[in-house]
Amino acid sequence: MDSKDVAIRRIRKRKKLNKQWQVYLFVNLILLLVWGLSGGGYFWPIWVIVFWGLSLAWEQWRFDHPEKAITEQEIQDELSRM
Template sequence: MSTEKLREEALARLKHRKGLKKQFQTYVITNLTLIVIWALSGQGDFWPAWPIAFWGLTLLYQAWSFEHPDKPISSQDIEREMNRMKS
């Protein structure tokens, strides 16, 4: 891999990591705000659990897919698929 290509890939990964960090900060601040609203509104059923859980799951998926990216499609993969399509 050329130095320029490696640099571009490193820059893309750094931008993605920075974006994930910002999303996590937004997640924490927003959910703390929801918990405060819940506490000030007389509590009751803990409804902030829903956005906390589902938004948290999407963040976990994004972080996992960042650390475990799909491998690029190789020439061998293409040949294998072509042979499979022929039969």
């Protein structure tokens, strides 16, 4: 795969992540509105906010810190340990 293909894949992934963050914010605003209009009380939206947010943050971190390709030196080092 050449660098142009990799760049295109990263652009698509970035756009997908941005869309997921937008949906996350929109849905959580609706949940907060429902919670508030239902009289408040126990703050149940926290479960969605935290766990969905952690999942998205993990995906964002993986996008921002991609795995490095395995080098020939690493292969040789592993073979010598076997």
